[in-house]
Amino acid sequence: MFTGPIEDRLAIRELVEAYGDAVTRADKQAWEQNWTEDAVWTLNLPGLEKVEGRKAIVELWVQAMAGYEFVLMSSSPGAIQVEGNHATGRFYTSEVARTKDGTTQRVSGRYEDEYVKQEGRWYIHRRTFKVLYTQDVTEKAGA
Template structure:
């Protein structure tokens, strides 16, 4: 693999991770599921969640998003290990929000990812969310009640 190809691959994978966060926060479910391979697996072991395939992921994401009064996630670059047409990596995240039932959550975690090069570019083949810290102290702030727009 040339140095140029490795740089391009890393850039595309980092962009994929950014697109995931943006699509989720903008409730752009079509874009969100397009970031995964058809047979992708999403796991959240601490919540006993395992979702296989794009359509199941879409349905689960929509259901979970409807539970939040507001939610924000920031993802920070981590590692990327390239191996031809597959890669693995980690991204670090911080998130907070308040559920419609009034409970609050501040979480810090790690995404453990596997990526696969497809004819449409790099996609997630597996995304595992490892929770490292949870704080359920009620959030004192408020959020405007405007729906996010995927057109922004």
């Protein structure tokens, strides 16, 4: 379901697209700018069930990204609902990544999000990720 002002829904979509672009470029500063100071990131992965605060979220992301040669991330919206300066959204993601040991990973997932608008700009306040599908493929030299 998509409800609320189209301008806000577009801004939220662009926020999520900027998030994916920052992941793909491994741009810490750009990625960090998508989160509120008191954000919460839930990954539903052992040991990473809940990370609180932008600083801790960014530190975890930097550590995780250090293990990859590249990551290509794209997202498609399933829902965006805006009510004033608060909104929720659901996005489906597709990622292809290569680890530094040469393993190619394909991951499809779903984000359930909460957003807040502060000083005229939308930010991610809560982001919960659920893996829907994952596949690891070890590549041969020259592949």
